[in-house]
Amino acid sequence: MSSPAMQVRTRIPRFAESAVERARLTVVPRRRRAAGRAPFLALVSMVLLAGVIGLLLFNTSMQQASFTNTALEQQADRLAARQQSLEMELEQLRDPQRIAGAAQRLGMVQACSPAFLRLGSGRVMGEPCASTAANSLQIRPRPPVKPAALNPPANVVTVEAPAAQTDAANSSAQPERGTRERAARDGKKKNNR
């Protein structure tokens, strides 16, 4: 930078040299204060460091948020599933069949006919009647009938009548045994229904 200035000056004719020298205005080379490089470097590295650390922190916090997100999502899923299971249980408890069974175990019966009490006049509307077996509701199916193979006839052992008994008694015992046998079988069938 300084060299072209020098060249210019050399071409100027030399008279009153010192005066010219004094009066002459020259471009003063800008004084460059040798700014210390250290602060600049420090600043840059500070900025850099802050950026890196900031980015790191940001990433870490994002990652943390992601962990939390995953964990919370899992928890939400679990709770939603739990809610649904509980609702299902509730619906199973509300099953009319279960409620009817519980009511029956408490000794409750179906009403015979609807009747209303008019609160204003105290009048009963409808014909209240007693509940009987005729209007009971059977809430469970009858158990299936056992196949014949699983339902053998009663094993009847015929015992000789004691010798002391008369012939007449003997002859009357015969049909009686038969009826008893039939009755036993019928009773069994009924139980199996």
Added chain:
Amino acid sequence: MSSPPSHAPTPGVRRGSPQLRLRIGFLVIAIALSVLGARLVQLQGLDPNSYAQMAAAEGTTEVELPAERGDILDRNGRPLADSVAGMMVWADPELTDEHAADIAAFLYKKLDVDYVSTLAKLREHQVDGSDVRFEYIARRVPATLATEVVEEAERLDYEGLGTRRDPLRSYPAGDVAANLVGFIGTDEPLAGMERTFDTLLSGTDGSERYEVGGGNRIPLGESTITEPVNGADLHTTIDQDLQWFAQRAVRQAVEAARADSGFAVVMDSRTGELLAVADDPTYDANDPAGADKPDLGSRALQGVYEPGSVQKVLTVSSLIDQGLVTPRTQIVVPPALNRDGRVIHDWFGHGTIHMTLTGAIAQSSNIGTVLAADRFKQGQLYDYLRAFGLGQRTDIGVRGETKGLLPPLNSWTSQLEDRIDFGQSLSVNGVQMAAAINTIANGGVRVSPSLIDGTATTDSGQQVGTDHTTRKRVVSAKAARDTALMMERVVDPEVGVAPGAAVPGYRVAGKTGTAQRVGEECGCYDGSFTVSFAGFAPADDPRFTIYVVVQNPRNGGGGGSVAGPVFSKIMSYTLRRYGVPPTGTRPSRLPVEW
């Protein structure tokens, strides 16, 4: 660079030619760049997708976001079918083999699976020489239970158990309305509303793609999400409790009469909404495999039968509407009626009796009805029956509904018309007939029945539901009222045939039916019967119409003794449930004889 020209290197052999070196350098760079360029074209130009996929597959997870299936609800919003988050529990036999016995015992306790077969699955890691790394242990387990079990197994150091999504459909009330609701198979709906309204219920699955590192989603990584569209709920007009009651009442009657099957239809007289369509035998929707195939549908809609004397209500109301008869019309009823060689009898033996038309209904006289119906002109009855809805589907949204069979008018002979007068030689389905009888209850206006609250589209594209209810006058209000008064005499303990159908304190109008039944084997009348009872209450301001049918009772009972008490029970329960007080007016006193 700023060196003065004097410093420029003079050409010299010793330091080599820079031009040449530059050229060679450029050439090398050009070659290298063109190689990279070619590679770029190869990657991006020729087959970019497969490479993109390979890149994406590395660490990218795609999960299905399942749409939740809509519930099927009853009229009070209680679920008849309910979706629950479910999971399957599976095992890797290679890992479970070591502690197989312990794990099997553990699973048996927790999941109630069969011990022996589970043990075999846990051990069987070689089948035909190939490795087995996956065995189902339990399917459709509620998600909470499945997760709990697998977590506990991990705590106990049992390795090789896992879970996967496996949605669960639950039918909380088991067999209640199973005939209508249907059920779902392993992958698809197989029957009933589940299948008919599948498009509405199933919704659309969504999906989500995101990058994963160490089990966690990478923030700011690629992430695309397609939200699932959940299925909509299906609202029915069924009343779950009433449906349950009706099913139990029908089952009790079917069992007591040792009958083949039975059904009951409960209808709101004014709106045509079906409150219950009970079938027996039916099945548990949670275990459809355990039922006989014919029980998996609804006989009330899919079965046909001849309605028998219940049909007389339609015949007589049409006659009154035409002004041809009145309830007091006097008829001389002979012991038997010979019509062109075919003899018509009544169900009870009698000499020549003097009945009013009311008497013919109250005593269910075939001869009396046929004699009264002689006043019809050709084709008149046919038009009325069409208007009552016979021979046409009710289209309420139940698959496989039958049309019934109303013989075409050109095939009607006088003998056929005689038989149709009292409900033989034509067939119907249950809901069709209930809607026809309900026409009388609704003052002569037929209101189309519906099973869906609001509107819904079936899989065949048909719009069904209460929003599409149609009303059409069939007989005059006076004809309907007169018919109802006549029907009231049916349940009269002195003059009627079905005192068992009465509800104490209420005016009940009804009609019995005992029809010869076409057997499945011979396709002819095989001596078995279809017994039925249709009626409504309160007779002077009807709220509910109930129709009960029992097929082939083996205890010798008729419509009055088998179906009547079921009607009474269900009607009594319905009136109580909906808080309908007795009207308190004087019952019908129409004369039955003259």
